[in-house]
Amino acid sequence: MFQIRIHGRGGQGVVTAAEMLSLAAFAEGRHAQAFPSFGSERMGAPVVAFARIADKEIRVREPIMAPDGLIIQDPTLLHQVDVFSGLVPDGYILINSSRTFGELGLSDLCEHFRVERLLTVPATEIAREYVGRPMANAALLGGFAGLSGALSIDSVSAAIREKFAGKVGDGNVNAAEAAYRYVQQQMEEMAHA
Amino acid sequence: MPYQPIKFYQTGSFVVGNRLLDVEARSTQSDPKRANTLTSGHRACQGCGEALGARYALDTVSRVTGGKMIASNATGCLEVFSTPFPETSWQIPWIHSLFGNAPAVATGIAAAMRVKGRDDVRVVGQGGDGGTVDIGFGCLSGMFERNDDVLYICYDNEAYMNTGVQRSGATPGGARTATTQPVGPHPGNEFGQGKNLPRIAMAHEIPYVGTATVADLRDLEYKVEKAMTFRGARYLHILVTCPLGWGSASRDSIRIARLAVETGIFPVFEAERGEVTGVTKIRRRVPVEEYLKLQRRYAHLFGKKPQPEILHNIQAAADRNITRYGLLDDTPDDLKPPGEAKDAATSGHDEAQPEDSETDAMALTSESFEGAR
Amino acid sequence: MLSQIEGSKAVADAVAQCRPEVICAYPISPQTHIVEGLSKLVKTGDLTPCEYINVESEFAAMSVAIGSSAAGARTYTATASQGLLYMVEAVYNASGLGLPIVMTVANRAIGSPINIWNDHSDTMSQRDSGWIQLYAETNQEAADLHIQAFKLAEELSLPVMVCMDGFILTHAYERIDQPTQEQVDAYLPPFTPRQTLDPDNPVSIGAMVGPEAFSEVRYLAHAKQMLALERIPELAVEFNEIFGRESGGLIHTYRADDAETMIVALGSVLGTIKDTVDEMRDEGHKIGVLGITSFRPFPQQQVREALVNAQRVLVLEKALAVGIGGIVSANVRTSLSGVQLRGYTAIAGLGGRAITRESLRSLFENAEADALEPLTFVDMDWELVQRELQRDQLIRRPGTAYEHQELNPGLVAAQLP
8 A cells, every 4th residue: 555645735735636646546447545634624724635545445544644655735834744754764755845855954854764765846836837826736746656656647647637627637737747757857867866 | 124233343344245246356265165274173272363364374375276285384383283193174285393494394395396397286384473483483584585485374473372372582562471471570571672574574575475464354365365476485474363372352363353453563564575565554543452451461551550651662663563554544534435534633442433324335345445455 | 437536426426316306405514515516416407307405504404304305305415413413303303204314414523612523423412313324334335325225215214314424434535336327226216205295185294192192103113113124134135236236234244253352333434443453363363343334223133143252342432422431332232131241332533533553453452451441532641631630620629618718729729730
C-alpha cells in the first residue's frame, strides 16, 4: 500500500487533490481511498487530506500516520504544523515552493531522509502560467507523479480531466505536465551531481 | 297565519330565501345529498363550533372537487373526537400524524399526488389554533414559502381545548384559561400584540387568505370555494366557538360567533397575495360587552371586581380592527334601503328591526348578497 | 460498472435508481452531499418522475415523508445527529403508522457539545423507535443496503434507516461497483402500499388508540419487525443473484472459526479491525471478528452462534450510554444469556476521534490477556479527566454557605491547578 498525505489550507483544493490521486490510481486499475481530515469548511484553515493506493481492497480507515509520500501545498504551514510527522524513512516529500529545502530551513530533513526524494517545485507559478490562477494542486500531482513514480503522468492527467472540464482541465493538465517535467529534470540533475 | 318575527342576524343571509334561490346559489349544507365528510357519531361536545366549521368547510371542498380530496389533521379536539379507534367519522381519506406537522404532512400528500399525475386530487390540511399558530407554525410557514398546493384551515377556538383549555398564541387578552387564571392583579391572559395568523399568511404573499366564522355559513362556504379556485398555498382562518372552553351555552355557539364579528373583535375579510380584496362589513355594530358577557371565560371582567381597563383594551382592539379593515359601512343614511338607516347618535345597542314586509326582507337579502360577494 | 466516487455519490446514485417518487430533506453535515446529489439528478431530469421538496426543518422532512408515503409514493429522506433528534416525534410516528420510508443517517455525534464528526450516538438513540436499522461497513455496502432497504421496507410496511459513518464513509472516495438500472428494476418492484390515502377508497389513518388495544398494536409492531430477521438474509441472497456480490445480511464473521477472542463492532471501523486481526492472526493469535449489519431487529440467534465458542468477547462501540456504559454490548449480552464467557466493552471513536490500528492492537492484546476492565475507553486522556474531576470536587464543597465562608480561600486557591 502507498500512502500519501497532503497538507494545505482551506480553499487550495487539498481535498480535490487527494480525490484526483485516487482517480488516477483507479485509472491504472488499482484500488484507492481518499478522504479529508474532516474539519468544518473554512477558508484558510490548515487542511489535511489522505490518499491510499493498493492492489487489493483497502479496509483500513484510520488517518495516515506513516505516509510514504507528502505533498505540502502551502509552505507557510512548514513551521506551524508538524507536516512531516510519521514520514517513512524512504518517503517522498514534494513542497510547493521555488526555494530549496535548505532555503526553507529544512536542511536537517535531508539528513534523516533520502535526499533525492525531497524536492520543491514552484507549483503556484506554474499554475499561474498554465491555468491563469494560483491553484497549485493539479501541478503538484504532476510533480509527485514524477518524483515518486507511484502514478503515471497520464493517469494523473486523466484524473484531472475527470474533475475539471474543458479549458480549465486543459490548463491544469498542462500545469501538471510542466511540473512533472520540472521534477524529472531536477532529479536528473541531482543524479548527475 | 300567525305572525312570526324573524331576527335576520340569527338565521343568516339566505336561510329564508334558500328555496327561492337557484340551485347553484344554495348552500352545500342545504343539499340532502351533501358529502357529510364529517358524518354523525363523533364525540364532539354539544354546540361544538369546530365540528360545525369542519363539516361546513370540508363538505364544500368535497362538492367542488367531486369528492377527490385528502385531508391531514393535527392533533386536537377535531382529531380526537372524530377517530376514537376503531371508529371514524370521516368519509374522506384522512390522516392524523402529529400535533405540529399537519401542514407538512399535507405538503407530502400533495407531492405524492403531483408525482403520480393526480392533479385532480386536492389536499386540505387542518388543525386548531394551537396546532397552527404555535407548534405547527414552522411547518405552516414552510408550506406557504414553497407555495405547496394545499388549503390549510385553522379552526380557531383560541386555546388548547382538548388538553383542558390552556392558553395558546391565539388566546385573546383578558381571557381566562387554565394557564391564565382570572386571579391576581392581571387576571386572565396578558395583553400582547397577538399573533395574527391571517396577516402572517398574507405576509407570505400566498394566493389566497380568508377569515370566516361558523355564524355565516354562506360566507364560509364562499371562502372555501373561492380558495379552491386557486392552486398553491391557501389559508383559511375560521373562528369556532367552544362552549366548554369559553364557558358559554351550547345553544349560543353561532350567536357568539356572530357577535365576535359584529363587535369588530373578529374581522371577516379575504386577501390575495398579501392584499386585502374584500371585507364583510358589520351590519349592526355592538360593543364588546355583548359578546364577552355570554362567556364565562370573561366573567372576571364583570361582577364583583370589574376590570374596566381590560374591557377598554378589548374594545380598543376591536376599534382598531374596524378602522384597519374598514368594517363599518359609510353609506350615508338617506341612500340606505328602508329599515337600514342608522341613527348616528346610537351606540349600536338597538335591536334589529323585525321584518314586517317581504319587500324589506328581499331588499335586505340582495343588499347582503352584494356585501358577501 | 466500477467507479471511483465519493460515498455520498454512490448512495445518491443508488437511491435514484430505486426510483423514489418523493425526496424531502433538510441539509445537515455530513449528509449534505447525498441530498445535493439527488437534488441535481431531479433538477436535470435524470431522476423522474420525482418531487424534490426543500423542507424547512428535519421535523418537516420526516412529516412530509409521512404524508407522501401514506399517499402511496415511494419516499426517501436523509439526516444525521441533531437532525435525527429534531424529527424524533415523527420518526416514531412513521414506524407506528407502518410507512415504508427509507432514510439514510450519516452517523454523527450528538451535542451538547456540538460535534459534527462521526460516532453512532444518533442512530443508537433511535434503536427503540420501531425502525429497522442497518449499518454499512463500506461505501459499497452503503449503496447496496439502500436498494435492499426499499424492498424490505415495502414488503414489511416498516421504515428502514441505513446507517453509514459520517465523513469516514460519506466523504471518502473509493471504488464502487455501481449497479445498472436494469439490475435495480429486476430486484425492486414498484411500490404497492398496504393501505393508502385514496379518494376512491377512503380510510382514516392515525386514530387514537386507548388502553384496550394499544398493547396489541405495539406487539404487532414488534412481531412485524421480527419478521425481518428471516427476510433480511433472503434479500441478501436475492441481491447476490442479481448483482453478483455479497452485501447486507444480518451479520458476517471474519476469521471466527477457531477464535478464542471475538471482536464485535458495527460500521466502518470493521475495516480497520480486520486489518489488525490479520496482523495478529499472522502472529498466531486466535482472534476473529463479528460484524453486525442489522442492529434492529437484533439478530440474537446469529450473534449467539457466532460467539458461543469463544472464550471472550470484546464489543467495540462508537456510542456511550451515559450512566451505564455500552449499548451494543448490552444487546450482545442478551443474546448470550446463559453462556459463560468473559465480556468486555470498549468505547472508542466518540465525536470522530480516529480509531487506529495501533490502539486496536493494544486493546485486543489486553483483551486476550484478560487485562481489561469490563468497560474501557480507548485513547482516553485520563490525566485530563482526573484533573477535571478533582477540580470539580474542589469547587463543589458540601455544606452551608456559612461553612464555605469559613474556609480559607487561599488554601482552596492553592489546590486549583
